[in-house]
Amino acid sequence: MNLIKQLIIIDAQSDTPVYIQISNGFIQHIRQGRFKKGLKLPGSRKIATLLQVNRMTVVAALNELDAQGWIETLPRKGTFIKKILPLLTPGKITEETRVFTIADKTGFQYDEKRIIPIELSDFPPTDKLIFNDGFPDVRIAPTEQLIKTMRRLSKLAFQKKYLMYGGAQGTIMLRETLSAFLNETRGLPSSSENILITRGAQMGLYLAASIILKPGDVVIAGSPGYAAANLTFRQLGAKVIHLPVDDKGINIDTLEEICQRQKIKMVYVIPHHHNPTTVTLSSERRIRLLALAAKYKFAIIEDDYDYDFHYSSKPIMPMASLDRNGHVIYIGTFTKTLAPAIRFGFIVAPASFIRSATHLRKSIDTQGDSLMENAIAELYKDGTMARHIKKSVNLYRERRDHLCKLLQTELGKHLSFDIPAGGMSVWTKFHKADLSIVAQRALKNGLIIRNGKDYDTDKVKYNSVRLGFASLNFNEQEKAVRILKTCL
Amino acid sequence: MNLIKQLIIIDAQSDTPVYIQISNGFIQHIRQGRFKKGLKLPGSRKIATLLQVNRMTVVAALNELDAQGWIETLPRKGTFIKKILPLLTPGKITEETRVFTIADKTGFQYDEKRIIPIELSDFPPTDKLIFNDGFPDVRIAPTEQLIKTMRRLSKLAFQKKYLMYGGAQGTIMLRETLSAFLNETRGLPSSSENILITRGAQMGLYLAASIILKPGDVVIAGSPGYAAANLTFRQLGAKVIHLPVDDKGINIDTLEEICQRQKIKMVYVIPHHHNPTTVTLSSERRIRLLALAAKYKFAIIEDDYDYDFHYSSKPIMPMASLDRNGHVIYIGTFTKTLAPAIRFGFIVAPASFIRSATHLRKSIDTQGDSLMENAIAELYKDGTMARHIKKSVNLYRERRDHLCKLLQTELGKHLSFDIPAGGMSVWTKFHKADLSIVAQRALKNGLIIRNGKDYDTDKVKYNSVRLGFASLNFNEQEKAVRILKTCL
Numbered sequence: 021m022n023l024i025k026q027l028i029i030i031d032a033q034s035d036t037p038v039y040i041q042i043s044n045g046f047i048q049h050i051r052q053g054r055f056k057k058g059l060k061l062p063g064s065r066k067i068a069t070l071l072q073v074n075r076m077t078v079v080a081a082l083n084e085l086d087a088q089g090w091i092e093t094l095p096r097k098g099t100f101i102k103k104i105l106p107l108l109t110p111g112k113i114t115e116e117t118r119v120f121t122i123a124d125k126t127g128f129q130y131d132e133k134r135i136i137p138i139e140l141s142d143f144p145p146t147d148k149l150i151f152n153d154g155f156p157d158v159r160i161a162p163t164e165q166l167i168k169t170m171r172r173l174s175k176l177a178f179q180k181k182y183l184m185y186g187g188a189q190g191t192i193m194l195r196e197t198l199s200a201f202l203n204e205t206r207g208l209p210s211s212s213e214n215i216l217i218t219r220g221a222q223m224g225l226y227l228a229a230s231i232i233l234k235p236g237d238v239v240i241a242g243s244p245g246y247a248a249a250n251l252t253f254r255q256l257g258a259k260v261i262h263l264p265v266d267d268k269g270i271n272i273d274t275l276e277e278i279c280q281r282q283k284i285k286m287v288y289v290i291p292h293h294h295n296p297t298t299v300t301l302s303s304e305r306r307i308r309l310l311a312l313a314a315k316y317k318f319a320i321i322e323d324d325y326d327y328d329f330h331y332s333s334k335p336i337m338p339m340a341s342l343d344r345n346g347h348v349i350y351i352g353t354f355t356k357t358l359a360p361a362i363r364f365g366f367i368v369a370p371a372s373f374i375r376s377a378t379h380l381r382k383s384i385d386t387q388g389d390s391l392m393e394n395a396i397a398e399l400y401k402d403g404t405m406a407r408h409i410k411k412s413v414n415l416y417r418e419r420r421d422h423l424c425k426l427l428q429t430e431l432g433k434h435l436s437f438d439i440p441a442g443g444m445s446v447w448t449k450f451h452k453a454d455l456s457i458v459a460q461r462a463l464k465n466g467l468i469i470r471n472g473k474d475y476d477t478d479k480v481k482y483n484s485v486r487l488g489f490a491s492l493n494f495n496e497q498e499k500a501v502r503i504l505k506t507c508l
Numbered sequence: 509m510n511l512i513k514q515l516i517i518i519d520a521q522s523d524t525p526v527y528i529q530i531s532n533g534f535i536q537h538i539r540q541g542r543f544k545k546g547l548k549l550p551g552s553r554k555i556a557t558l559l560q561v562n563r564m565t566v567v568a569a570l571n572e573l574d575a576q577g578w579i580e581t582l583p584r585k586g587t588f589i590k591k592i593l594p595l596l597t598p599g600k601i602t603e604e605t606r607v608f609t610i611a612d613k614t615g616f617q618y619d620e621k622r623i624i625p626i627e628l629s630d631f632p633p634t635d636k637l638i639f640n641d642g643f644p645d646v647r648i649a650p651t652e653q654l655i656k657t658m659r660r661l662s663k664l665a666f667q668k669k670y671l672m673y674g675g676a677q678g679t680i681m682l683r684e685t686l687s688a689f690l691n692e693t694r695g696l697p698s699s700s701e702n703i704l705i706t707r708g709a710q711m712g713l714y715l716a717a718s719i720i721l722k723p724g725d726v727v728i729a730g731s732p733g734y735a736a737a738n739l740t741f742r743q744l745g746a747k748v749i750h751l752p753v754d755d756k757g758i759n760i761d762t763l764e765e766i767c768q769r770q771k772i773k774m775v776y777v778i779p780h781h782h783n784p785t786t787v788t789l790s791s792e793r794r795i796r797l798l799a800l801a802a803k804y805k806f807a808i809i810e811d812d813y814d815y816d817f818h819y820s821s822k823p824i825m826p827m828a829s830l831d832r833n834g835h836v837i838y839i840g841t842f843t844k845t846l847a848p849a850i851r852f853g854f855i856v857a858p859a860s861f862i863r864s865a866t867h868l869r870k871s872i873d874t875q876g877d878s879l880m881e882n883a884i885a886e887l888y889k890d891g892t893m894a895r896h897i898k899k900s901v902n903l904y905r906e907r908r909d910h911l912c913k914l915l916q917t918e919l920g921k922h923l924s925f926d927i928p929a930g931g932m933s934v935w936t937k938f939h940k941a942d943l944s945i946v947a948q949r950a951l952k953n954g955l956i957i958r959n960g961k962d963y964d965t966d967k968v969k970y971n972s973v974r975l976g977f978a979s980l981n982f983n984e985q986e987k988a989v990r991i992l993k994t995c996l
Contacts, residue, residue, distance in 0.1 A: 037695045039825070068791075075791040076825040080695050083830055121697045123834030123858050128773075128807040130720045135864040138871060143674030143878070146666055158671035163662045163879075171655045178634055183646035183847035186631035207525045207568050209609045219707075219873035226872045232618045252871045285616070303556075303563040319616040337527070337564040342571055346611030359671035361878040370611050376623040383626060383740045384714045384872060385707035390631070390849040391651075 024062070025070045027054060038073055042081035047090055050101055059101045061091065087120035136255050138248075149500045150468040152488040154295075154445030159491075160415070161359040162399065162408045169395040182390040188382040189374070190217025190366075191390050194397040198366060201400055206327065207341040208350065213371045216378055217388050219363040221325040224351035225252055227377045227384075228367060229286070232319050232349075233258045237285040240278065242270045244475035244482065246295040249288055249323065258285070265294055267438070269301030272308045279316040286319045292335055293326040293443030296475055296486050300330075300441055306339050313347035325353045325365075328409050329490075330442035331417040346370040354396060356444075357409055364388070364396060416444060416490045419497065423489040426501045434508050444490035450483050453508045461507035467500050512550070513558045515542055526561055530569035535578055538589055547589045549579065575608035624743050626736070637988045638956040640976040642783075642933030647979075648903070649847040650887065650896045657883040670878040676870040677862070678705025678854075679878050682885040686854060689888055694815065695829040696838065701859045704866055705876050707851040709813040712839035713740055715865045715872075716855060717774070720807050720837075721746045725773040728766065730758045732963035732970065734783040737776055737811065746773070753782055755926070757789030760796045767804045774807045780823055781814040781931030784963055784974050788818075788929055794827050801835035808836045813853075816845060816897050817978075818930035819905040834858040842884065844932075845897055852876070852884060904932060904978045907985065911977040914989045922996050932978035938971050941996045949995035955988050 028045040030038055049055045061067070064082060068075040082099065085091045089106040093099045144150050173179045182191060189195065195212035202208040218224045225248075233239065235257025241250055243262030250260050261278060263270045270289060278284060287309065291301040301309075313320050322339050340350035346369075353365035367377060381387075399405045423446060424439050437448040450458065455472025462469050472485045492500060516533040518526055537543045549555070552570060556563040570587065573579045577594040581587045632638050661667045670679060677683065683700035690696040706712045713736075721727065723745025729738055731750030738748050749766065751758045758777060766772060775797065779789040789797075801808050810827050828838035834857075841853035855865060869875075887893045911934060912927050925936040938946065943960025950957050960973045980988060 035692065037692060039695050039829075064795075074822070074824055076794060076830065077695075079795060079830050080825055083832065087832075120832070121699070122702045122828070122856070123832060124860060125834055126807065126858050126861050127802065127831075127833035127835040128720070128805050130807075131722065132860075132864060134722075135719060135867050136871075137863075138676075138867045140676050140866060140870065141674050143669045143679075144672050146669055155672060158668055161671055163671065164659075167655060167659045167662060171652075171659070174651045174655060180646055181631045181634055183649055183651065183849050184632050184643060185848045186629050188626075188628050191631075204523065204525060207527050207565075211609070214610045222871075223873040231623060232616070234619065234622075248871075248874075255868070255871050306564060307552075307567060314615065317616050319614065319618075334526075334562070336562055337568055340610070341527075342564065342567050343615075344571065344575075344608070344611060345615035346613055347615040360673045361671050361875065363873060363875070363877055368610070370614050372612060372620075373614050376620060378628060379623050379626045380743070382628065383624075383710075383736075383743050385711040385851060386736075387849065387851070389851055389877075 022070075023054070024067060028071055030071060030073065039077045039080035039084065042071065042073070042078065043084040043088075046081070046085055047088070050090055050105065055101055057101055057103045057105065061099045061101070063098075084120045136251055138251055145468075148463075148466050148468050149492070149496055149503070150488075151470070151485070151500060152445075152468075152491060153470070153486050154443055154488040155360060155491055156356050156412065156444065157415075157491040157493075158359045160412065161362075162404060163359065163362070165399060165404050166358065166362070166392075166395055169398045170392055173391060173394055173398070179391065179394065182394055185387065187390055187393075188387040189378045190215065190388055191393045191397070194393040197397040197400045202352075202368065207337050208368055209341065210368050214368050214374060216367045216369075216374050216381065217393055218365045218367055218381070219385075219388070220355045220360075220365040221323060221351050221353040222248065222252075222365075223363075223381070224353075224365050224367045225249055225321065225323065227380055228319075228321055228349045228351065228369075229253055229256055229258070230380060231373070231376050232286050238282065239286045239288060240270075240275060240284055241288040242290070242294055243477070244296050244480075245288075246290060246323075247474065253288070265297055265299065267299050269294060269299055269305050270309075272305050272312070275309070276312060279312060279318075284316065284318050286321060287313070288321045288323065290323045290325070291338065292324055292330060293440060296445075296484070297447045298438075298440035298443050298445065298486075300336060303336055306336065307342075310339055310343060310347065313343075314345050318347070320348045321351065322348050323351045325351065325356060326443050327352065328357060329413060329416060329444060331413065331420060332441040335442070340368055346373075349373065357405065357412070358396070362392075364393070412490075419489045419492065419494070420446070422494050423487065423492070423497050423501075426497055427487070430501050430505055431508065445486035445488040448485055448487050450485070455483050455485055458504070458507045462503055465503045465506065467503040469504070511542070512555060516559055518559060518561065527565045527568035527572065530559065530561070530566065531572040531576075534569070534573055535576070538578055538593065543589055545589055545591045545593065549587045549589070551586075572608045624739055626739055633956075636951075636954050636956050637980070637984055637991070638976075639958070639973070639988060640956075640979060641958070641974050642931055642976040643848060643979055644844050644900065644932065645903075645979040645981075646847045648900065649850075650892060651847065651850070653887060653892050654846065654850070654880075654883055657886045658880055661879055661882055661886070667879065667882065670882055673875065675878050675881075676875040677866045678703065678876055679881045679885070682881040685885040685888045690840075690856065695825050696856055697829065698856050702856050702862060704855045704857075704862050704869065705881055706853045706855060706869070707873075707876070708843045708848075708853040709811055709839050709841040710736065710740075710853075711851075711869070712841075712853050712855045713737055713809065713811065715868055716807075716809055716837045716839065716857075717741055717744055717746070718868060719861070719864050720774050726770065727774045727776055728758075728763060728772055729776040730778070730782055731965070732784050732968075733776075734778060734811075735962065741776070753785055753787065755787050757782060757787055757793050758797075760793050760800070763797070764800060767800060767806075772804065772806050774809060775801070776809045776811065778811045778813070779826065780812055780818060781928065784933075784972070785935045786926075786928035786931045786933065786974075788824060791824055794824065795830075798827055798831060798835065801831075802833050806835070809839065810836050811839045813839065813841045813844060814931050815840065817901060817904060817932060819901065819908060820929040823930070828856055834861075837861065845893065845900070846884070850880075852881070900978075907977045907980065907982070908934070910982050911975065911980075911985050911989075914985060915975070918989050918993055919996065933974035933976040936973055936975050938973070943971050943973055946992070946995045950991055953991045953994065955991040955995075957992070
């Protein structure tokens with residue numbers, strides 16, 4: 021077996037992994053007849069000693085040779101060079117010839133059905149117009165200021181520690197800044213211990229629901245409603261009961277009837293600009309909902325992700341601002357202000373609940389990106405965020421008005437909608453045209469629009485779609501409506 | 509009730525929230541006797557109409573007045589100005605006088621015990637020396653390059669879409685770059701569909717364990733072992749069985765005995781530099797562990813967070829590189845290379861498993877910070893990461909040698925340790941001195957060191973501590989050892 025030692029040369033400086041060098045060496049010498057067909061190879065331990073490499077490396081090389089069909093292992097006999105060799109055009113053995121890959125399926129059993137599939141979107145194409153679900157215009161996102169601030173902070177010696185572990189609840193600087201901001205703008209009587217910094221509203225939802233719900237618990241949510249939230253509740257094993265939503269929000273009379281019949285654990289509500297219908301929960305209903313929570317001892321998840329983007333008048337105070345009994349878990353986000361892929365948000369809740377949520381959060385991903393948290397705090401403190409929100413609100417209000425006018429004048433007979441008081445999309449019902457066909461036609465003409473089935477149930481077909489206006493300028497809106505018109 | 513309309517003046521331009529203006533107005537006029545003690549107030553709806561504000565705002569103002577003790581609500585009678593008013597020194601009513609705060613406890617029931625408390629560390633103090641658990645030196649972290657790259661990318665028009673929603677699995681650019689890097693350096697035969705970008709190794713652990721484990725399932729982990737992992741498994745309801753760890757890693761003979769007796773679902777293993785003892789799992793044991801996994805059909809979580817930091821020889825190939833049957837879920841991280849609070853890591857696994865993990869991840873926090881993912885990919889492509897790893901390894905090797913020499917020469921008779929082949933800490937056993945007392949004394953002298961109880965069980969008291977050397981330069985190490993010496 022000295023032959024192996026003589027023939028297989030390993031170049032420790034090479035970029036090619038050692039195990040590939042070994043398998044390539046074998047292949048070369050098998051082809052050239054130096055290793056004969058049918059030759060029995062020594063064990064991996066022996067080869068490792070001969071070549072003075074780690075045994076794992078030899079096993080990997082043999083695995084590769086086996087996968088490529090050069091060797092075979094016969095039970096209780098050993099490993100042999102195959103008598104019938106694979107047909108390969110002669111030439112350099114490159115990495116591309118490697119065939120050993122990770123298995124497609126796992127070799128162990130797990131309950132695949134416990135993980136509910138979620139629609140996985142790709143990043144939006146840049147060569148098409150898109151009526152998205154109501155997302156901000158990332159072209160105006162204050163990323164430049166954020167990154168500049170990060171850079172400035174990262175150079176300060178005392179900020180270096182924020183690159184270390186610590187602060188699973190979020191940095192004290194961001195929590196104090198946010199607490200003051202929420203006190204002032206939303207009347208939320210919070211202190212820094214009432215706040216957990218999350219990754220967007222979605223992590224707030226996941227954490228809060230994980231803590232409150234046990235499998236089999238009942239959650240109430242509006243219908244039509246926000247799919248991602250419902251899916252998270254179901255992922256956690258909860259049962260979702262749907263409440264009708266009208267122009268004042270979820271129906272509280274129906275909720276009360278349900279409470280009289282059965283134990284409910286949690287009510288999920290989007291107080292501003294309900295997804296998908298964009299309605300705002302009225303003051304009267306907020307007050308009644310709080311009273312019901314106190315009476316029936318359920319939790320309210322108040323997902324106020326869209327508070328900052330109200331156009332007609334001042335937004336309505338959060339229920340959390342009135343809740344003296346600890347029923348409301350308030351969720352907010354910076355993603356609509358900064359950008360969807362810069363994922364920061366927050367939960368405001370009783371301090372004991374925040375501690376539980378922090379413990380769970382640490383188990384999930386340890387902590388947030390602390391230096392960036394401090395950079396966001398800086399943007400709040402120096403007024404950048406307030407200015408950006410104001411600028412965005414003005415811009416999006418104009419874009420809302422422009423799109424609504426376009427839809428009315430150009431497509432008025434095909435569809436109907438209410439002008440939304442806030443948010444970033446118009447909930448639009450198409451009368452006759454089947455939206456799934458319209459969407460197909462539109463795509464061919466360079467416009468992406470959803471097929472109108474997202475909120476359908478067995479009983480109701482909405483044939484409606486959220487037409488996001490915030491991320492389209494006037495020109496783009498006009499083009500998009502023009503394309504839509506040709507598809508009707 | 510025209511009095512209310514006359515006396516309560518709202519300044520829409522003021523920074524003070526409207527509800528605070530209203531409550532302050534009431535207090536001022538109650539004090540000055542314009543609103544008499546015992547006066548019955550109209551309902552919130554009526555006041556809202558009189559003041560032309562939202563009813564929620566009025567309810568918030570009344571809440572505040574109630575919390576401060578100015579008004580009281582009598583059941584079935586109404587709300588009245590109190591006959592006995594709170595004693596307050598006269599003066600301007602400022603925001604500081606607000607007493608209405610969020611409740612400490614929730615008003616709904618949830619099973620608090622389901623969330624296991626985790627030690628919540630704060631950021632490290634900058635005025636003390638710290639023997640941490642083995643963390644990188646963030647002073648040399650390539651944050652400057654990362655932030656610069658982010659800034660450059662954020663200005664490119666086609667990169668703007670990476671600020672939008674999309675790519676819950678991680679950007680294709682980072683997954684392809686990482687796949688090539690792992691193929692080349694670790695012999696991991698992955699493609700981009702085998703990779704999920706996570707938030708550090710911790711999220712990899714949480715996702716993988718969530719998918720594999722059901723409550724009651726059995727997990728095997730080394731003892732002494734990594735506390736955060738064990739806690740996550742217990743958080744998910746699994747039962748953790750501990751395997752002894754010696755100088756070659758976890759004991760595979762014991763594992764086989766357990767497998768013969770009962771069904772195990774998963775083995776958790778740190779192949780390089782086991783936490784806390786820093787040993788590397790030997791090739792022999794890796795091969796046997798893989799064979800056992802195939803025989804008993806369990807999953808292996810291979811948490812190779814420390815692969816890049818091996819000093820003595822080349823690191824050993826991952827088991828994932830040899831696994832042809834889909835038993836290994838491989839976890840890695842960038843946090844040790846970039847910085848702990850820049851949270852990026854990855855899972856490598858069969859494509860079907862990665863899809864499940866991506867669905868769950870989307871439910872937890874939607875997606876990663878995509879622009880930063882692309883920036884990290886750039887740092888890999890332009891060689892920055894490879895250079896930084898090489899530089900860190902050289903630096904940390906020197907620091908390891910320096911600390912080991914110091915410990916030997918200065919404290920040799922008090923403690924014992926093996927020189928670690930990799931990682932960022934020395935697992936040090938103290939002979940006689942009680943570490944909990946040493947830690948207290950050290951703190952008084954400006955040195956933070958753990959109390960040696962972290963890994964204790966009912967049966968074993970280790971009186972050992974991980975002395976992190978990577979984040980201390982020679983000078984700091986010398987100071988730290990000097991302080992330690994005075995405490996023994």
